[in-house]
Amino acid sequence: MISKKTKYTIHALVHLAKHKDSGPIQIKTIAETENIPKKFLEAILIDLRNKGYVASQKGRNGGYYINRDLKEMNFADIIRMFDGPIGMLPCVTYLYYEPCEECEDEETCAVRKIFKDVRDESVKILKAANLAEVIKTEKSLSRKKKK
């Protein structure tokens, strides 16, 4: 399971992406419409800002907004930001790689092979899920339901 922090992050970013052209959006607004604890969300957004994912406007009528291309922000990177690696074993991660104490030879380790396959498939899907794509999907799901 991903952490609540990451889940909140994803929902906040999708919210910001949806209202990209409505000027800065306040923490309070996001917290209320997405049902996220306000103070927790605050900490997340500050963090996202320091990392350069979002920008902020202080003072009255302030808030947050996305200043990047939506296509550049995908779920794989968002998950890695707070939860670390996506691969389920240290030997199948890229950025967090560590060899396995239990295994003599990584190349012939069948356990590794399985988890490598899982990781590769997962990363593929999560990379494709950028914010622009997610919004598109949401619209298409809504259309489908109305019919």
Add this chain to the structure above:
Amino acid sequence: MISKKTKYTIHALVHLAKHKDSGPIQIKTIAETENIPKKFLEAILIDLRNKGYVASQKGRNGGYYINRDLKEMNFADIIRMFDGPIGMLPCVTYLYYEPCEECEDEETCAVRKIFKDVRDESVKILKAANLAEVIKTEKSLSRKKKK
């Protein structure tokens, strides 16, 4: 990442599967050849025994052995045993399902759609990875390397 407990469990079961016809295998042997803390492994094996995955023989020359068909033991079930759900969100798990506070309508939630895809692919691969299959894979990887 899966827990060390689950990682140890997988390696222990693969070890037992490899030596299925050599009689009971002792904790000490597994712990040493697989580099698993002995006492930790002990707790795991007792647990596996109580759940019926393995059987044991007490006293001198005792140890553990698998009494099921290897095809019936797959990675998906093993992971679920100690680490719980494979899906990354409560709304995409089967046995541990919980609705998301953040989302109004599950059917039109694009976030859920992504994570559902990841879960389905992962489970597919992990279900296919039963102990018999893993041993086969290991042999084939070794052959490939020798060439």
Add this chain to the structure above:
DNA sequence: ATTTTGCCTATTGATTCGATAGGATAAATT
């Protein structure tokens, strides 16, 4: 000047993780 909003530090309680200690019980060997 006042209000509104983001920014920052610090702390908290709960839970989980990984690992170990110490002894009871059972079976085979001597």
Add this chain to the structure above:
DNA sequence: AATTTATCCTATCGAATCAATAGGCAAAAT
């Protein structure tokens, strides 16, 4: 029968992580 070799069981440990909140400072608009 005594001894050795295993598993079995209970209990506990420190460290780390998770989720959430408190309280005040800084900046910008009215």
